[in-house]
Amino acid sequence: MSYQFDRLKILVVDDNAHMRKLVTTILQAFGVIQIYEADSGERAWAVLRESNPDVCVVDWMMDGMSGLEFTNKIRTAPQTPNPFVPVIMLTGHTHIDQVRQARDAGVNEFIAKPVSVKTMMQRLVSVIESPRPYVRTQVYFGPCRRRRGAEEYRGPERREKKAAAEAAE
Amino acid sequence: MAREHPIELFMPPNMLKAKVGGGVFAGLDMGAIRRAEAAMEEIKSEFSAWAAADVEKLMAARARFAKTPDAPSRSALLRAAHDMKGQAATFNYPLIARVSGSLSKLIGELPAEKELPLGLVDAHVSAIHVIYRDKVMDESNKVALALTLELEARVAEALKA
Structure with missing residues (x-):
């Protein structure tokens, strides 16, 4: 039996409109209907509190609040709607020190750019089937x-x- | 070595699994993967315009940095190069991904107190512009590959100095 992705609410955070379009195109094709977009960490925080998504797909490098700071805020801020929400981080950083830094901020999974369909599916399945x-x-x-x-x-x-x-x- | 401090370790209820189902282990949904790959094919026609916008953004960031070489303009240049590195391969420009990766490395790894060599930055930006202008999508293109290797070598030298 396949997953009912249409039941998911996913927040996509990236200040690059093209990357958001790529990610949302893939998620929509998976069957996700409720996709929220934000072009900054600050806006994402507001959307997160309004929509309480099931999964966040977040870019690391953004002006203002970075993806790491956003993730850390999800995990530790008293106003967070869900400190356990899985965070999948999009990143061009692949150095081990940077991966450790992201882990310390509370990231669950990584997707190294360029984004591929298969990797996106693998990371989604990972947060569903193998939660930490x-x-x-x-x-x-x-x-x-x-x-x-x-x-x-x-x-x-x-x-x-x-x-x-x-x-x- | 025993742990010095107690930690609290717990497994929250798997609300995601409860929500999306999928049986014992549904694994990768190959039907969804095929649909997504088809959707990516459909938006490929937009990639050229997206790549053009990224090249323009990088050139604008370079011009701003050349005029006012301060921390914000350096950061904006890094952002533009980093975005391009992450997207160019998707847009079928693997050598632009490499050259912009080389530029990101130069800006990101050169200590902030060191002056960014504008000539080397310009060489990267020009290479990206030419590769895009000539629509070089083949990563084994001899001239573009030689240029890429040269730029990567120059960055390695600049970071060692």
């Missing part, structure tokens, strides 16, 4: 970065060390 557990610590709230669960992690507490170093500066 969520983690709350003193310095982070968001999807667990380890698919097998944080309880298995035995390494150093990188985020806490970073926060402590920043606090000491």
Whole structure:
């Protein structure tokens, strides 16, 4: 049985109109009917609060509030309608440090540009079928970065060390 | 090594799965993929105009930076190059994607306190303009590929210096 994508509400955030058109064309062909668009992080926040989407597809690099800042706000702002909403990030950044940065902001999945139909479907299926557990610590709230669960992690507490170093500066 | 601090780990209810269904594991919906690929084919006729708009935007950003080389104009130039890098391959201009990727790397990785070499920026912008003007969609085009490789090498040198 295939997915009933027509039941989904998806928010597409990108300040580039062509990229929004590409993404919405793909989503509409998948059967998604309720697609909300925003051309900035600030506008996206307003739309998010009005429409409470099921999934957000967000560009990283935007003027004003970036995709990372928007994601972080979804996860941590008291006014957020749903701190668990899956965020799929569109990005031209593929360096491991940048991927880590996005993970730390609470991104669930990535799509490296150029956007392809198959990748878009794979990421949608991933947030539906393989949701990550969520983690709350003193310095982070968001999807667990380890698919097998944080309880298995035995390494150093990188985020806490970073926060402590920043606090000491 | 034991964890030093407790963390709260929990699995929220899977509301998405409940909403869209799909059985035990529906997997990739190949019918939807085919529909989307057909829809992409239909909008391909618009790609040329979109690519033209991106080239114009990049040239305008370059002109603004040349006139006023400050942080906002540098950032706008990076944005224009970065957008082009992300979209040119979709618009069937793989070498424009590479050249704009090279330009993004130069602007993004050169420390902010270092002056951006305008000559090298211009060489990238001109190359993108020519590749678009001549509609070079073949990434093995000898002249365009040689130009691309040269620009990438110059960026590597500039970042090392």
